[in-house]
Amino acid sequence: MNNVQAAKEAYGAFGSGNMTELESKFSDDVVWISSDEMPDGGEIHGSSEVIAAFEHLVSTWPTFSVVPEEFIDGGEWVTVRGTETLANEKGTVTTPYAHLIKFDHGKIVRSEFLVDTAKTTSLL
Numbered sequence: 001m002n003n004v005q006a007a008k009e010a011y012g013a014f015g016s017g018n019m020t021e022l023e024s025k026f027s028d029d030v031v032w033i034s035s036d037e038m039p040d041g042g043e044i045h046g047s048s049e050v051i052a053a054f055e056h057l058v059s060t061w062p063t064f065s066v067v068p069e070e071f072i073d074g075g076e077w078v079t080v081r082g083t084e085t086l087a088n089e090k091g092t093v094t095t096p097y098a099h100l101i102k103f104d105h106g107k108i109v110r111s112e113f114l115v116d117t118a119k120t121t122s123l124l
Contacts, residue, residue, distance in 0.1 A: 003103040004071045007078040011068050023051045027107040034113040063087035077102050084115055
């Protein structure tokens with residue numbers, strides 16, 4: 001399986017809420033980075049810690065989705081371009097994102113999720 005297909009499978013597992021399947025896509029020592037301004041943002045280490053942060057994220061937001069629009073093959077790095085939607089009692093925000101994913105032997109070893117935090121932090 002190539003890295004683009006592995007990224008698509010990880011997105012599919014997240015989208016279906018299958019955190020067990022998603023965790024199987026990570027290396028044990030995965031590093032996940034997202035904006036410090038966001039809930040559960042910052043740098044997270046380890047597959048179980050990343051999954052715990054995801055579970056908290058989806059339980060915190062009544063509406064939360066990431067919709068990938070393009071997967072760009074860069075070899076060991078895959079770039080995903082898409083749209084994130086967040087909603088709570090303060091409103092709804094839809095914003096584009098770029099997601100950089102590094103693979104090693106088919107497992108995600110590093111992730112950098114970049115989103116327009118000026119828009120999303122308005123819901124905090």
